[in-house]
Structures are given as structure tokens and as C-alpha cells.
Amino acid sequence: GAVVSQHPSRVICKSGTSVKIECRSLDFQATTMFWYRQFPKQSLMLMATSNEGSKATYEQGVEKDKFLINHASLTLSTLTVTSAHPEDSSFYICSASSGGDSQPQHFGDGTRLSIL
Amino acid sequence: GQNIDQPTEMTATEGAIVQINCTYQTSGFNGLFWYQQHAGEAPTFLSYNVLDGLEEKGRFSSFLSRSKGYSYLLLKELQMKDSASYLCAVRDSNYQLIWGAGTKLIIKP
Numbered sequence: 001g002a003v004v005s006q007h008p009s010r011v012i013c014k015s016g017t018s019v020k021i022e023c024r025s026l027d028f029q030a031t032t033m034f035w036y037r038q039f040p041k042q043s044l045m046l047m048a049t050s051n052e053g054s055k056a057t058y059e060q061g062v063e064k065d066k067f068l069i070n071h072a073s074l075t076l077s078t079l080t081v082t083s084a085h086p087e088d089s090s091f092y093i094c095s096a097s098s099g100g101d102s103q104p105q106h107f108g109d110g111t112r113l114s115i116l
Numbered sequence: 117g118q119n120i121d122q123p124t125e126m127t128a129t130e131g132a133i134v135q136i137n138c139t140y141q142t143s144g145f146n147g148l149f150w151y152q153q154h155a156g157e158a159p160t161f162l163s164y165n166v167l168d169g170l171e172e173k174g175r176f177s178s179f180l181s182r183s184k185g186y187s188y189l190l191l192k193e194l195q196m197k198d199s200a201s202y203l204c205a206v207r208d209s210n211y212q213l214i215w216g217a218g219t220k221l222i223i224k225p
Binding site: 006034042043044046091093102104105106107108109110112 | 147149151156157158159160161164166203213215216217218
């Protein structure tokens with residue numbers, strides 16, 4: 001149980017393109033979804049937290065107009081990297097939690113984004 | 117400020133036992149998680165501790181002492197596939213998850 005599907009797994013595109021990444025909880029309802037980015041050999045960096053039906057809460061230093069998050073339902077959240085540039089190249093990972101004190105975050109497989 | 121410390125890298129031998137320590141200073145405590153992350157992959161959940169003591173799950177065990185702000189992950193009968201980074205994360209009083217930088221575990225034959 002507790003499967004999170006993230007798509008696409010890899011994106012290579014030109015500078016200036018907008019890229020949408022989907023995160024779905026397949027067998028549970030995710031009250032909260034999280035978006036992380038991770039640079040090589042570094043730890044996870046939380047970008048934003050989103051609850052279904054409300055605006056995402058962004059971490060300090062993360063541009064909300066650059067990284068658009070939509071959490072339209074209890075099973076789907078999307079991250080759109082708008083007008084991506086080479087410095088946005090990174091490993092983007094979503095996670096989802098069904099809530100409750102003992103419930104961990106379950107992670108998608110991640111999206112490797114490369115901007116040329 | 118909030119801080120989680122774990123060793124950067126550890127090396128162990130196949131078949132042996134290794135203990136990965138994690139110390140934390142956070143504003144409040146609502147549980148501690150251990151995750152495993154293989155290179156190039158997303159983290160996978162290993163264990164959760166909220167009360168003091170040892171939680172055992174097969175070859176993996178996790179220990180917590182809240183008074184000492186300390187946890188460890190114990191891996192027994194090490195296998196080559198256990199080579200990965202191990203992330204310690206603490207949920208603070210606001211239910212925010214604070215992540216450690218991870219410990220890279222290298223298993224040698």
C-alpha cells in the first residue's frame with residue numbers, strides 16, 4: 001500500500017520551456033503533498049507544502065510564480081516549472097501523506113529535469 | 117535554530133552490523149523517521165519512532181531517546197544492496213519535517 005506515482009521520470013528540454021510534473025497517490029487519499037528538490041550529493045530541500053483545495057505554502061527563497069503548485073484533489077498535485085532555465089535542472093521529488101501522527105511521507109520516484 | 121546531525125559517510129563489511137546515529141535539536145518533537153535513499157532514486161520509508169525505545173523491523177531496528185535528542189538506525193546482516201544514504205528526519209511542533217543531510221553507507225565485500 002501507500003504508492004505514490006510521479007510522472008514524468010525524466011525531462012530534457014530547452015531553456016524557456018515550462019514543464020509540468022504530476023504526483024498521484026494511487027491507493028490512499030493524500031491530505032498533504034510535498035515537493036522537494038535535490039541537487040547531486042545534497043539532502044532533500046523542501047520547496048512547498050500543499051493541502052487539497054488550498055494554496056501551497058512555499059519555503060523561504062522558493063519563488064511561487066516560478067514553481068506553480070496545484071493540489072486539485074486528494075490524489076493529485078502538480079508542479080509546473082515555468083520558463084525553466086539551466087539552473088532549474090535538478091531532481092524533483094514529491095511525497096504524500098494521509099495525515100495522522102504516525103503516518104510517514106511516501107515518495108514518488110522523482111523527476112530528473114535537465115534544461116539545456 | 118533547528119538542527120539534525122548525522123555522520124556524512126560510514127563504511128561497513130557485508131554480513132556485519134552497523135549503527136547510524138542521529139542527534140537533533142528541534143522546536144518540539146512529534147516523531148522521528150528514518151528513510152533509505154539509493155543513488156538517483158527517491159527515499160523510501162524505513163521506520164518511525166515517537167516513544168523512547170527500540171523498534172525492530174527485520175534486519176533494521178531504530179532506537180529513540182527523547183531526553184537525549186538521539187536516535188540510531190541499526191542494520192544487521194549487511195547486504196551489498198544496503199549501500200545507500202540513510203536520512204534521519206524529525207517532525208517538529210508545527211508538524212514540519214526537518215531533514216538531516218543523510219549518511220552515505222558503503223558496504224564492502
